[in-house]
Amino acid sequence: MAFTFFFRDISILELIARDVVPHLVGFSKIRIWDAGCAMGPEPFSLAIVLSEAMGQFMFRNIRIDATDIDEQDQFGKVILGGVYKDELVKRLPPAILKKYFMENAAEGTSRLVDSIQERVTFQKHDLLSLKPIGSGYHMIICKNVLLHFSPESRVEVIRMFHGALAPGGYFATEQTQKLPEASSGLFRQISSEGQLFQKVL
Ligand SMILES: C[S@@+](CC[C@H](N)C(=O)[O-])C[C@H]1O[C@@H](n2cnc3c(N)ncnc32)[C@H](O)[C@@H]1O
Numbered sequence: 001m002a003f004t005f006f007f008r009d010i011s012i013l014e015l016i017a018r019d020v021v022p023h024l025v026g027f028s029k030i031r032i033w034d035a036g037c038a039m040g041p042e043p044f045s046l047a048i049v050l051s052e053a054m055g056q057f058m059f060r061n062i063r064i065d066a067t068d069i070d071e072q073d074q075f076g077k078v079i080l081g082g083v084y085k086d087e088l089v090k091r092l093p094p095a096i097l098k099k100y101f102m103e104n105a106a107e108g109t110s111r112l113v114d115s116i117q118e119r120v121t122f123q124k125h126d127l128l129s130l131k132p133i134g135s136g137y138h139m140i141i142c143k144n145v146l147l148h149f150s151p152e153s154r155v156e157v158i159r160m161f162h163g164a165l166a167p168g169g170y171f172a173t174e175q176t177q178k179l180p181e182a183s184s185g186l187f188r189q190i191s192s193e194g195q196l197f198q199k200v201l
Contacts, residue, residue: 002038002039002068002075003038003144004038004039004041004042004144005041005088005091006041006044006045006084006088006089006091006092007041007045007092008041008042008045008143009143009144009175010045011175011194012141012143012172012173012174012175012194012195012196013046013049014049015172015191015193015194015196016046016049016139016141016170016196017049017050018053019190019196020139020170021050021053021054023168024054024058025058027138028061030058030061030062030063030138031065031134031136031137032046032064032065032137032139032141033065033067033133033134033137033139033140033141033164034046034064034065034067034140034141034142035067035125035127035140035141035142035145035161036069036127036142036143036144036145037066037067037075037079037122038068038075039074039075039078039079040075040078040079040082040120040122041084041088042066042141043066043079044082044116044117044120046064047062047064047116047119047120048096048100050062051115051116056115059115059119063119064119064120064121065121065123065134066120066121066122066123067122067123067124067125067133068122068125069125069126069127070124073124075122076122076124079122080122081111082112082116082117083104083109083110083111084109084110084111084112085108085109086103086109086110089110100113100116101113127142127145127149127157128149128153128157130156130157130160131160132160132161132163132164133164134164135163135164136164136165136166137164137165137166138165138166138169138170139165139169139170139171139172140161140165140169140170140172141171141172142157142161142172142173143173143174144174146158146173146177147176151180154180155182155183158171158179158180158186159183159186162183162186162201165199166199167199168198168199169198170190170197170198170199171187171197171198171199172194172195172197174195175194177195178195179195179197185200186200186201187199187200188200
């Protein structure tokens with residue numbers, strides 16, 4: 001269930017770079033919640049895409065609060081270390097690999113550079129508690145998680161996300177996850193190219 005990889009669902013990350021980043025200019029703190037992040041490739045991929053889209057100066061304002069239920073108590077340590085086996089990163093574009101990872105050939109691992117690592121924090125959190133980790137988020141990303149929940153829980157979790165977002169905040173999910181009818185009035189889809197929504201109420 002914790003299956004994940006770097007640059008998974010890259011099309012939604014690219015939409016965020018294109019359609020959300022221009023609206024984040026001017027905030028001195030840009031807060032993002034990555035819910036159900038597994039062992040880290042997702043929040044780090046998002047950080048890399050944002051770094052590319054924003055440039056160094058604006059990117060320093062980003063904080064990604066990555067959370068997962070993390071039943072085996074494993075993900076926090078991995079995310080804090082930022083070290084991944086080469087087989088997990090080898091499909092990344094060579095220029096990205098070179099710019100954002102430091103290879104340890106002897107160990108067969110690569111470590112994220114500090115500028116990316118520093119932007120991501122991790123805490124354990126159960127989405128089904130329906131208690132958000134905070135409020136005032138500019139964006140929440142939750143991919144390949146909601147499909148595991150019952151239709152009722154999905155609506156409740158999406159309502160919780162809505163409450164945790166700042167006015168006009170964004171919600172992103174995977175291509176195949178449509179917004180349930182019961183929560184569709186809370187958001188407007190901002191692109192026909194992907195599941196990217198903006199809080200409207
Ligand atoms: C298939 S992985 C998706 C990882 C990542 N979002 C991605 O798209 O690559 C699903 C993740 O959801 C997490 N998860 C499942 N139930 C959860 C819950 N109730 N609260 C928080 N995370 C949960 C699992 O631990 C797992 O890491």
